[in-house]
Amino acid sequence: MRARAVLAAAVLAMSTSGCWLQSGWGPERTAFNDLESQITTANVSQLVPLWTGSLGGNFGAEPLVDSGSAFVRSDGRLSAFNLDTGATRWSVAVGPAGNRAGGSTSVPAIANGSLWVPTPGQTACTLTQINPADGTTTGTRPYAGVAGNIPPSAIRLARCDTGNALATGTKIVVPSALNYSLDTTQLPGGPFCPPGVDLVSSIVSMSVIDTSNPGQGWTLSQQANGCAPLTNAPVPYQPAGLSGDQLLVAQGSVVSAYPLTPCVIGQQCPTATWSVDAGGQIANAPVALSNGDIAVSRTGGISVIDGTTHTVEWTAGAGSLAATPSTIFTVSTVAPGVTTIVSALPAGGCGSSTCAPTWTATLPSAPTGRASIGGDVLYVGHGRLVSALPAAGCGAATCTSLWDGTATTSGAITSPPVIWNGVVLVGNQLGTVAAFSLPR
DSSP: HHHHHHHHHHHHHHHHHHSBTTSSSTTTOOOOOOOOSSSSSTTTOOOEEEEEEEOOOSSSOOOOEEEEEEEETHHHHEEEEEEETOOOEEEOOOOSSSSSGGGGTTOOEEETEEEEEOOOOOOOOOEEEEOOOTTEEEEEEEEOOOOOTSSSGGGEEEEEEEEOOEEEEEEEEEEEEEEEOOGGGTTOOOOOTTTTTEEEEEEEEEEEEEEEETTBBEEEEEEEEEEEEEOOOOBBOOOEEEEEEEEEEEEEEEEEEEEEOOOOOOOOOOSSSSSEEEESSSSEEEEEEETSSSSEEETTEEEEOTTTTTTEEEEEOEEEEOOSSEEEEEEEEEETTEEEEEEEETOOOSSSSSSOEEEEEEEOOOSOOOEEEEETTTEETTTTTEEEETTTSSSSBBBOOEEEEESSSOOOOOSSOOOETTTTEEEBSEEEEEEESOOO
């Protein structure tokens, strides 16, 4: 366990040596910026609005930060802002608008000097490479597309949806779901279905794309075909996480680990190192804890998987996840869905198969997503507010917020908070990004 924890800590330190470069801070998806030192529990109450920027599209996704700029995806656009002043550096169209559920607001990743943007499309998804300096597109890499041997005249409808990107080294990892219908009278050897009935195909994939070598990478995929309606479509993959050199892939209730071994792209060459049923439908990316364990948010609660035995070690109440080395934080709601419950759980477990929170906090409006941690402060978006809590607790079973900031006067917050170098950022439903800082 100790050697595993040391390795995990070393990987974490390497992955977070830059800024907020992907969803959840680093590929481990802990949402913990341990480098933040400007804003602390001692001064967080002094935070004030710094600037508000327009995104040019609805639904501001989780911001990324690098080299003094904040990069924010909105519905079909990507915009860059000066982190200190909020001045717009550039704003460009990326993919179709009006397709949020299909990935038009999927969070990019910054790696090797480029922004890598998962982009939904018709007959394929595309990894769009953008220059952070000026917003120009410098390359595109299609993935998860309709087979090239299908005549275009046979395709009636097609849509490729995609999810948040993960970056590790030169590799970008993205989930996708491709659904299309074919006029079988246009297929060689057809028709294969009754007159007037299309052949329907559903393909879910997890693609590992090596940005330094287009011939290296691999794809996990499952496919179902049939004459419409299709009743056995495969369950999509969640965005991936990373634990050491193992890619964490969640599909349905199962989380599996795969080695990041190169092979010829397009082949299903990896074999799972291990797989565990977490006990319920998994939502969002698995979170790699610093002690080597893995936490997943699932229907009805969270499950923590032992990193050595690869069995469910303990469970707790429901919620989306963020984590420091000592604490797992969950954000959930209670009926009628207008109150946010923040729970702090011991990352190492409690010596039992079911753990209770060491402290909780109740916030007055509906949660807007995962919490994030910067230094010793936990930030939670709820309704139109961002609240700050002491990440180490307050010495009582119930904690209250240290600061509440109004991020918007209309529309709910739509992104987890992002913290970097004394600035807190959140995206808004109506297409803005708000920044807070200490008085300047």
